[in-house]
Amino acid sequence: MAAHPAPNSKRFLIFFDFDETIVDESSDDVVVQAAPGQKLPNWLKDTYQPGRYNEYMQRVLAYMAEQGVSEAAIRSVIEKIPASPGIIALFQYLRTRPQDFEIVLVSDANMVFIESWLRRVGAHQLFVKIFTNPASFDGKGQLRLGPFHSHGCPRCPENMCKQVIVRDYLARRAQERGRPYQRVFYMGDGANDFCPSLILGPRDTAFPRRDYPMHKLIVEQQRSQPESFRAAVFPWVSGEDVVARLRSLVEER
CATH class of the missing domain: 3.40.50.1000 (HAD superfamily/HAD-like)
Structure with missing residues (x-):
């Protein structure tokens, strides 16, 4: 070696x-492909505030978990990013x-x-x-x-x-x-x-x-x-x- x-x-x-x-x-955009219908509801998107994107993504990931999106599904869409x-x-x-x-x-x-x-x-x-x-x-x-x-x-x-x-x-x-x-x-x-x-x-x-x-x-x-x-x-x-x-x-x- x-x-x-x-x-x-x-x-x-x-x-x-x-x-x-x-x-x-953007991996944060791509992960949405694992969500139901490959999109987020407008009420969730409307919670974004400038400078607070990290907090917004915490809500997005919580929503995806509530919708039953699995770890494997999340990793799969991320790994496919070119x-x-x-x-x-x-x-x-x-x-x-x-x-x-x-x-x-x-x-x-x-x-x-x-x-x-x-x-x-x-x-x-x-x-x-x-x-x-x-x-x-x-x-x-x-x-x-x-x-x-x-x-x-x-x-x-x-x-x-x-x-x-x-x-x-x-x-x-x-x-x-x-x-x-x-x-x-x-x-x-x-x-x-x-x-x-x-x-x-x-x-x-x-x-x-x-x-x-x-x-x-x-x-x-x-x-x-x-x-x-x-x-x-x-x-x-x-x-x-x-x-x-x-x-x-x-x-x-």
């Missing part, structure tokens, strides 16, 4: 979002460079959805850490969902600020390693992926999905406050675009 590279020797850290980044849809274009190729590339990349997932989905999907495609072992909302099936078969944390960021939903997660992780790992990473990469799509990209430095790269909210917010920020966004920006359509960029950066010393 090949020896694993020492965890503190890796040069680069790459953060991935999950919904509409690793997978090509990967975003080129993501499997990106994972294959990262597997060939274990000495270079520490890989972390930061998502406002939940642990059950993410682990189910990653295990199905054989990618679970790639990630040293998954930061997401806690979730588990209780004794009655209901998927119980909780918030990840609370924070004071006005930009982000109440249950998760990815900037706080990324900043704390970078600080902890720099202390454990005795040095920072040479480069940090962040790959995402949504408005909540814009917030962590603001703390990336000039040697780092933000990989926003082209024409998705993260990309639009970065473009707006670069136009209105160019000095406040320091990272390189590399929009992607396919994971293959990211592979090409990472290859060239890995070869630089």
Whole structure:
């Protein structure tokens, strides 16, 4: 068996979002396909409040349990979500460079959805850490969902600020390693992926999905406050675009 590279020797850290980044849809939307008639009643949809999506999903999952939707049915629809274009190729590339990349997932989905999907495609072992909302099936078969944390960021939903997660992780790992990473990469799509990209430095790269909210917010920020966004920006359509960029950066010393 090949020896694993020492965890503190890796040069680069790459953060991935999950919904509409690793997978090509929102897992919270897809799970509704397991509900009766593959839809939710309007009274339930009308309970959603901006910034409180996590609480809304708790109600959705409670409703599905009341309707007799099984754990197997939920896992089945989640496992069928297609990967975003080129993501499997990106994972294959990262597997060939274990000495270079520490890989972390930061998502406002939940642990059950993410682990189910990653295990199905054989990618679970790639990630040293998954930061997401806690979730588990209780004794009655209901998927119980909780918030990840609370924070004071006005930009982000109440249950998760990815900037706080990324900043704390970078600080902890720099202390454990005795040095920072040479480069940090962040790959995402949504408005909540814009917030962590603001703390990336000039040697780092933000990989926003082209024409998705993260990309639009970065473009707006670069136009209105160019000095406040320091990272390189590399929009992607396919994971293959990211592979090409990472290859060239890995070869630089």
